[in-house]
Each structure stands twice: as structure tokens, then as C-alpha cells.
Amino acid sequence: MVLGMLPDKDRSMREAVETEMVKALQEQGYQATSAFEAYGPKSFQGMNEQEVMADLKDNGIQAVMTVALLDKEKEQQYTPGRVDYQPRLGYNPFWRRYVYYYDRVYTQGYYTNSTNYFAEGNLYDVGSNRLIYSVQSKTFDPSSMANLAKDYSKVVVKDMIQKNIISSHKG
Template sequence: MKKLNLLVLFIASCVVISCTSTKITSSWRNQDNEIVIEKLNKVLVVAMFKDETSNRKAEDQMVSYLQGKGIPSYNYLNANFNKKNVEVIQDKIKKDGFDAAVTMRLIDVDKEKIYTPAQTSFYPDYYRNFSGYYYNRFNYNTNPRYYSTTKTYTVETNVYSIKSDKIIWSGLTESTNPNGAKKMTEEVAKVIFKQMVKEGFIK
């Protein structure tokens, strides 16, 4: 019985640790701008996470929502591209026919240690035999205390108009205990896209 309770505790703690939740915490839009995907030519998608693999996964996920109009930065901003010259970047993006750019950047990782105290649970009534199960000294079971760590990732997503060279939409999302970079970027892209549609920014 004790082993069973410990197993249940372990599974429960794993569920808590692996539970993933992405939500949008704030957003802003320029009321004078809206996007109709069908009318777009090209949208440059740029992700800035901790490593190249995460960047590519995030860009691919956002591109999938743009109905063939999205171009991931890893296919465009190659090694021969002068990334240190702002004017060169602006001119090239405009000349290449981009309407907009979407950036996704990891801006914070918050770690919180959660303490779960020991819990005592009583055995069911059918255990209380043999003189009150030996004078009731063994009629309860205690699960040990344990610690778990919750990680919350904050991602900033911006949309820029290439023509006016101004930001036209911005949002922050929080992902709690994401199950890997791929899962997190999928959820962030999905939540952001839904929010843009809900606000009427994307038609």
C-alpha cells in the first residue's frame, strides 16, 4: 500500500512538472493597421531564442500560419548578409518585396521552487481489524515531502510594417513548464495568431 501511494505521488508530481500552459499576458496594436493574409506578398519571420534549433522550430511554426507567405529568417538572412548595417537590412528587405516582419524573442525565464509538505492519509476501514490493526498504530501512511521547480518562459512577439518601418502589433506570452522547445513554440505561435484574429488585426 505504501509503495502504491508513493507511485501515485510520483506520477502526480510528474504531471505537475510536465504540465504546459501558454497564455497571452498583454498585447498592443496600432488601430490604423490590419493584415489580410491573402493580400500579403512576403512576411519575414525572425526568432531569437537560446539556440539555432529553437529559432528554426519557432520560425517554422509561425510560417505555417501564414499560408505560404512566411519566409523563415534562416532561409533569408544567410551568412553573406550584412546583419550589422541597419540601412542595408532595411533596403534589402524592401527591395525583396516584404510587407511585414514578425519577431519572436525569449526575454525572461523565471524559476520558482515549490515545496509540497508531507501528507498523511488513513487506510480504509477494512484495514482496521486484528484488534484495531495492532492498536491503531499502523492505520495511517505518510507520503514524504518534496520539491518541484516551475519554469515560466516569457516571449515577446512583434509585428512590423516594412513599408512604414514601424511596429504595428506587440504581445507577451508566458509558457509554464513547456515540454521542450518545439512544444513551446507551437503553443506561442498558436496563442499569438488566435489573439491577432480575435482583435481583428488579422482578417
């Protein structure tokens, strides 16, 4: 089961992360499900960790992957203006020859804004309530929430396979 641990105001982000992580795991041959899909938007609200693990165990869940947004920071960067020189060719009628000269071209400075997301993913064995895998990541200014969720999920699943946390059952 994949469980996005995000506040209600980030519900669409939670749905996207859970959905994409489920897809990435299913592509590797795992039977995965989304907590949002199985339990709804208020999944496990008001329950402590032991109650959640007992509920998951009762429902046949063997492992749970939690994804939490640790921080979201906005950055503004200034790119200074510059002066470029552009060559020009001119004709001097008095000397009857062509001459080169350079025009100055000014480019104004500008500001760019970006948003960086810091996330943490943890994989727990439900039977033993033991942490199997943990990863923290920083994503730089994703083009959309869907792309952020898809890229994050693929990278995390690939890392789990490389570290022999899970194996690829594709085929």
C-alpha cells in the same frame, strides 16, 4: 517574414519558433517565410534597423514578425508531505465482532522544478516601418521546445485574427 531574435546559443529555439510561426501564418493563407531559412543563422548581423528594413523591402517583404525571448526563469517549488488515514477492518475474536481502525500513511514532501519563458512578438509594416501589433506572453514549463514554439505560434496568430490585425484567408 518571421524573425526570431534569439542569441546563437538558442539557435534551435529560434529555428523552431520561426518554423512554427510560418506554419501558423501559412495555415491562415499568408505567404510567410523564415528569416533563418532565407538569410541563414547570422541573418542581419551587423546591420542597423534601417538597413534591415531596406533589405526586406528590396526583397518584397511587406511585414516582419519578430519574436524575442525576454526572460527565462527557473522555479523550484516544495510540496510538503502529508498524513493520510486509511481505514482497515479487523476482527476481534474475543468480542466476536469486526472493528474499524485507521492506519496512518505518511507521504514524503518533494521538490518540482519548472522553467518559465517570457516572450515578445512584434509585427511591423516594412513599408512604413510602423509597429502594427505587439504581444507579450509567459509560457509555463513546456514539455519540449517544439511544443513551446507550436503553442506560442498558434496563440499569437489566433490573437492577431481576433484583434483584426490579420484576417484568416483559409478556405
